[in-house]
Amino acid sequence: MSQDALTQGGGRFPATRWSVVAAARSQNPDERARALETLFAAYWKPVYKYVRLRWNRPPEDAQDLTQGFFIELLERNLLARFDPRKSRLRTYLRLCVDSFAANTEKAAGRQKRGGNATHVPLDFEAAEGELNSTAMGPAAIPSPDSLEEFFEKEWIRSLFALAVEDLRTLCVEREREKTFHLFEAYDLDGSDDVSYEQLSREYGIPVTDVTNALAWARREFRRIALERLQEICASEEEFQREARSVFGWDVK
Amino acid sequence: MKFLSDKSIERLRAGADAPDFEGTRYRLLERVARGGMGVVYAAEDTKLERRVALKVLDLPGKNSELAKRLMREARVLARLEHPGIVPVHDVGTLADGRVFYTMTFVEGQRLDKHLAAVDSLPDRLRLFLRICDAMAFAHARGVLHRDLKPANIMVGPFGEVLVMDWGLAKILREGAGQPAADEDAEATVTGSAPQEATPGDTTQISEATGHGTVLGTPGYMSPEQARGDIRNLDTRSDLYSLGALLRSMLVTTRNSRLPRPLEAICAKATAETPALRYESVTQLGQDVSRYLDGLPVTAYRESLLERSGRFYRRYQTAILLIAAYLVMRVLILVFMKR
Numbered sequence: 001m002s003q004d005a006l007t008q009g010g011g012r013f014p015a016t017r018w019s020v021v022a023a024a025r026s027q028n029p030d031e032r033a034r035a036l037e038t039l040f041a042a043y044w045k046p047v048y049k050y051v052r053l054r055w056n057r058p059p060e061d062a063q064d065l066t067q068g069f070f071i072e073l074l075e076r077n078l079l080a081r082f083d084p085r086k087s088r089l090r091t092y093l094r095l096c097v098d099s100f101a102a103n104t105e106k107a108a109g110r111q112k113r114g115g116n117a118t119h120v121p122l123d124f125e126a127a128e129g130e131l132n133s134t135a136m137g138p139a140a141i142p143s144p145d146s147l148e149e150f151f152e153k154e155w156i157r158s159l160f161a162l163a164v165e166d167l168r169t170l171c172v173e174r175e176r177e178k179t180f181h182l183f184e185a186y187d188l189d190g191s192d193d194v195s196y197e198q199l200s201r202e203y204g205i206p207v208t209d210v211t212n213a214l215a216w217a218r219r220e221f222r223r224i225a226l227e228r229l230q231e232i233c234a235s236e237e238e239f240q241r242e243a244r245s246v247f248g249w250d251v252k
Numbered sequence: 253m254k255f256l257s258d259k260s261i262e263r264l265r266a267g268a269d270a271p272d273f274e275g276t277r278y279r280l281l282e283r284v285a286r287g288g289m290g291v292v293y294a295a296e297d298t299k300l301e302r303r304v305a306l307k308v309l310d311l312p313g314k315n316s317e318l319a320k321r322l323m324r325e326a327r328v329l330a331r332l333e334h335p336g337i338v339p340v341h342d343v344g345t346l347a348d349g350r351v352f353y354t355m356t357f358v359e360g361q362r363l364d365k366h367l368a369a370v371d372s373l374p375d376r377l378r379l380f381l382r383i384c385d386a387m388a389f390a391h392a393r394g395v396l397h398r399d400l401k402p403a404n405i406m407v408g409p410f411g412e413v414l415v416m417d418w419g420l421a422k423i424l425r426e427g428a429g430q431p432a433a434d435e436d437a438e439a440t441v442t443g444s445a446p447q448e449a450t451p452g453d454t455t456q457i458s459e460a461t462g463h464g465t466v467l468g469t470p471g472y473m474s475p476e477q478a479r480g481d482i483r484n485l486d487t488r489s490d491l492y493s494l495g496a497l498l499r500s501m502l503v504t505t506r507n508s509r510l511p512r513p514l515e516a517i518c519a520k521a522t523a524e525t526p527a528l529r530y531e532s533v534t535q536l537g538q539d540v541s542r543y544l545d546g547l548p549v550t551a552y553r554e555s556l557l558e559r560s561g562r563f564y565r566r567y568q569t570a571i572l573l574i575a576a577y578l579v580m581r582v583l584i585l586v587f588m589k590r
Contacts, residue, residue, distance in 0.1 A: 160264055
């Protein structure tokens with residue numbers, strides 16, 4: 001099989017080459033806005049949770065800081081300073097969050113950064129609920145030494161959640177709602193006891209249909225997640241490294 | 253947006269990692285086990301309408317060194333057509349770039365689990381002899397297994413014994429009937445082991461199989477293999493593993509002491525120095541067969557008393573009949589004299 005063939009939709013390699021970092025440096029304001037939107041979608045929850053735990057901020061402060069951070073990112077064009085040869089984008093962003101939070105603390109007596117910014121409506125309540133949820137598991141609550149790992153884990157959770165939503169939309173568009181329900185039942189909500197046979201009985205379809213539907217959904221999920229991942233990576237090399245972090249295998 | 257628990261993320265990862273069979277004749281059925289280099293799935297061969305075991309490597313890219321080795325050596329393994337070795341049916345590359353193999357799906361029990369229901373020592377020895385048959389064949393074809401242990405032997409529903417998981421196999425340059433090897437005399441091949449890993453299963457696997465890399469399972473691995481002296485391994489290394497395997501098959505909680513000839517056979521097979529071991533698996537098998545037949549074994553020098561005891565056990569019926577006959581004759585003579 002040729003490399004070209006591998007890069008088609010069925011393969012592991014997303015066809016998209018659009019990158020948030022390149023777009024953030026664009027002269028086109030629409031491109032820059034889109035870049036921020038993409039970053040925002042992938043990072044706001046990890047950033048919020050990180051600020052809550054790393055900087056020990058109460059929910060309201062953490063919300064302001066999160067919103068303020070992304071505005072700062074745009075206003076000061078911080079992405080233009082990012083050098084993919086030196087670090088990963090997520091590491092750079094985490095360090096920017098730290099810097100922003102530290103500066104905000106220093107300026108506490110003065111005007112609160114981001115405090116007067118126009119807020120984008122975000123579901124902070126849900127993020128707070130997730131933070132306190134037992135569904136995350138006690139092991140997910142990080143020790144001070146493992147906040148970096150925590151940030152990565154939350155970033156992956158956010159990436160996967162976005163990919164799942166994209167998959168849901170795709171299934172609706174293609175009138176494959178049943179496929180998404182099967183995917184949801186087996187891969188998202190399923191316990192270890194759920195079997196293809198059970199789903200086959202429950203949905204009144206042959207086991208082969210369950211198998212095929214799940215294979216399609218997983219393939220699309222993988223494609224979507226990799227596309228999303230590539231959007232938020234600055235280079236092919238970074239994309240490959242991040243794909244290994246996220247999925248555990250190489251994309252070559 | 254739906255909150256994804258840690259468990260959901262793991263399942264999504266596993267799902268995304270599932271092989272993409274688009275464009276192949278195979279249909280994924282279920283995940284069976286994770287091996288050293290990849291995952292084994294049960295799959296359906298839709299053309300032949302049969303169940304097969306399919307092992308997919310973790311790493312994509314058919315041009316990677318590992319994939320090239322695996323493809324090449326899987327072809328060699330496919331020539332090991334023996335009833336005691338799981339045959340490779342097919343090799344290929346999936347749409348996602350990962351190399352895969354298909355092989356016979358073995359429905360059976362691992363040897364260690366199967367032995368729980370085999371009390372008889374001779375039956376255990378006969379099982380072992382079948383393993384020796386398969387390994388003697390592989391050695392004749394110039395292939396070392398390098399990871400022989402109970403977990404890598406399957407016993408089928410009809411008592412067939414299969415040597416599995418050739419993931420650490422080494423192809424020797426020499427060897428009768430061996431396909432031509434290239435300059436790299438050593439390579440790693442992969443086979444199917446539809447079995448779950450057990451706790452303490454400590455096989456160490458590396459992509460590199462060069463000198464100094466330790467591959468194998470402690471307890472069954474030869475000393476030279478444990479030292480990482482990979483380039484100098486020969487069939488006597490597998491012999492060591494077979495000796496350790498034999499001991500593990502025979503020593504049970506009810507039977508912690510082996511008969512001396514069997515203990516000697518195990519000791520000879522597992523000698524620290526390769527030169528002191530049997531010269532071949534065939535010799536080892538012959539010694540075990542001799543024990544089963546009540547004959548002296550080459551690994552053990554018997555005392556006169558032991559030889560008499562073995563002679564008695566071997567010809568017990570004839571000796572008892574002759575003894576009975578002689579007693580009768582004596583009684584008749586005594587009775588007639590009166």
